[in-house]
Amino acid sequence: MNMLPVVLPILIPLLFMILHLGIRRARIAGILGIAGSLLLLVSAVFIVLEVYRSGILSTVAGGWDAPFGISVVIDQMSALFLLVTSIIVVAISIFALNFPGKDRYLPKFYFFFFSLILGVNGAFITGDIFNLYVWFEVMLLSSFVLITLGFSKEQLQGGIKYMAMNLIGSLFFLAGIGLLYGKTGTLNMAHLAQILMDDDQSLLINSSAMLFFLAFGIKAAVFPLFFWLPASYHTANITVTSLFAGILTKVGVYALIRFFTLFFVQDPLFWHTHLFLIAGLTMLIGGMAATSKYETRQVLSYHIISQIGYMLMGLAIFTPLGVAGGIFFALHNMLAKTNTFVVAGLINRMRGTYSLKEVGGLFKESPLLAVLFIIPAFALAGIPPLSGFFAKFILIKAGFEGGHYLITGVALFVGLLTLYSMIKIWNEAFLKKMPEERQSASTVKVRLKMIDVLPSVILGTVTILMGIFASTVFDFTLQAAESLLDPVVYIESVMNGS
């Protein structure tokens, strides 16, 4: 396999980072940013087609054979995540054109935007655990800068909380790598899988597995480790929040799925019970907390947490159908979640507030916005024929087939909570009349331009398409899940080259 297409997802962001270094004008930065995102999308589509046609793509950096060189591997799951990420990247690069204080911040925003994408894509394609750590740090440092960009007091406060928890997470990650290397003597994921496949000292491996679980759990914001997320996400600029909501936590989920299907499989009894417990509590606590909030971004932030639970549920069921459901859910959720945040940003632009109690009457004023909200909201709630319905349907079917009735019941119940919070936003923002004291205050009507709603239109269209072509997407995720649960092909293609 030729090396170039495999590393395109990290080369393109790197190139555009360098290009953005020398730019001071906001307008040029914006055009260049959108161009870069589109290029990334094209390369992602190419990679997905290539993986669909010829299976796992892999190469090694530096000319050293695996397991000594750093492997770069794109399997079906990586390809799908790359594709969805690049769709979000395109939408956000357009959405960012309205960045507040844009003359000053926009070139900087795009620089760190691309370095974030560099880290995210790097994490998706690497086949080496230490390299994954480095990509996580790239992603983390850029996200630190992005979350505090603007330097208001609130952003700094949220930023410090975000940093505190995530730094501790990456220290767990590094400690886990150290211990795992001490036990196995390798860092290559495929090689690790080969060594650990017939290992019977599950107790010793569990200690590193737990360190990795903590590290990725903090990134993914699972139940006992999620407190940084609702404390910080709503403080950042809405462009940044939309980007983070869609992509960052799912990188944690991606890493969890990768690690716990590829090589931490020695002690299924302990880990699957543990994952079920965490998944159920994550769904339930996140969903319940969301119902109690009245600030759009906070409702949606708690929702991110609740939906992470579904993805973990897919992993915990551990059948091809379950894991496929988890991946499908993650992909659907990335798109829909980003979209809801984008719409929240648009509501804020029209009304100047995120508090649900102070907005209202938007249905009359902007029916288009209402439609744009209802697509991701219904998708999240799981109304057919949108993508979320199929995602939940697959998970619940897998749950019943595996005989996991309790978690399936919880998943169905949390679905109701999701629907409730979405209806709450719908009622408060769109249906109810505008509160009277606000009516007199806001005489100036803000009209949304085409370019403002374009990101939401793009994301909404993809959500609808994912619902219509659900069987095609599902086939591909099932393929991904099958290759994850039976990693012989993965190990083969990395260790022997292809």
Added chain:
Amino acid sequence: MEILLAILVGVLYTAGVYMLLRRSILKFIIGIIFLSNATNLLVFLSAGIVPGNPAFLESTGNEISTYADPLPQALVLTAVVIGLGIVVYLLAVKYRFFNETGSDDLDQLKPTEKE
């Protein structure tokens, strides 16, 4: 030597956690420095310590176990650089935060949790 370093790792983790639990942001940053150094030492220890021998094999046919493993050292080198970058950024944010609020107290961060 390994045991001595293992104890040092433990002490550093303890000190780091203690510092994390303080209210001052500066002490929090010092805590992060302790923790990250402890983790670096842990990674360094993971291959065992081979004193007085080179890291690379020669063609003379000596036992492999007598050579030092270069990989953890390379990993630690990378991790140290990353840790340095993070600490520098944290200090910059702390400086900015102090300019904005005039305070070094983590309890001042409460407002973002509110409704």
